[in-house]
Amino acid sequence: MIRFQFVEDHRDTHAVKRMCTVLGLNRSSYYKWRATRQGRAARDAADQALLDHILRHYNEWDRTLGYRRMVVELACDPRVLEDPLVGGPVNHKRLARLMRQNNLVGVHLRKPKSTTVKDPGAQVFKDLVNRDFTADEVGSLYVADITYLPYGN
Numbered sequence: 001m002i003r004f005q006f007v008e009d010h011r012d013t014h015a016v017k018r019m020c021t022v023l024g025l026n027r028s029s030y031y032k033w034r035a036t037r038q039g040r041a042a043r044d045a046a047d048q049a050l051l052d053h054i055l056r057h058y059n060e061w062d063r064t065l066g067y068r069r070m071v072v073e074l075a076c077d078p079r080v081l082e083d084p085l086v087g088g089p090v091n092h093k094r095l096a097r098l099m100r101q102n103n104l105v106g107v108h109l110r111k112p113k114s115t116t117v118k119d120p121g122a123q124v125f126k127d128l129v130n131r132d133f134t135a136d137e138v139g140s141l142y143v144a145d146i147t148y149l150p151y152g153n
Contacts, residue, residue: 004033049085051098053077058104066106067096 007019007030020027057073058065065073071092074080081088099105135141 004030008034046085046087047094047098049083050080050090050094051102053080053083053086054095054098054102054104063104064107067092067099069106070099071095 003023003025007016007023007025010019016030017027019025020030053074054070057070057077061069061073071090074090074095080086080090129141129143133141133143
């Protein structure tokens with residue numbers, strides 16, 4: 001994109017064909033990029049309008065909404081549906097992209113997964129290698145962790 005913009009900025013002083021050759025671009029790609037500028041500008045304006053709605057709901061809900069709940073909130077908001085720039089219901093992928101690009105993250109209320117529960121009465125084994133897991137030669141030191149192997153019924 002930056003290279004296309006460079007060609008666009010200097011097209012009055014240098015030949016487009018020559019600049020594309022030097023920069024390793026296809027001329028057809030440059031002209032395609034140039035022809036779609038209005039569409040990209042319209043999309044950027046629509047994204048900005050949608051982002052304004054997202055920020056309003058995000059702050060209204062104390063920065064707790066993730067993109068899944070945000071989709072539901074925006075689908076119920078008549079201001080979003082009637083906004084000519086947004087243009088109706090919002091796709092969840094577009095919403096997730098905008099929230100990700102603007103570092104808007106919802107609150108995660110799930111408990112962290114506990115993988116190890118220590119038994120106070122469990123037998124503690126002596127550390128025979130003193131936390132040094134390097135070996136001088138192959139086959140002289142064997143270390144294993146069998147914490148997660150199931151046993152019994």
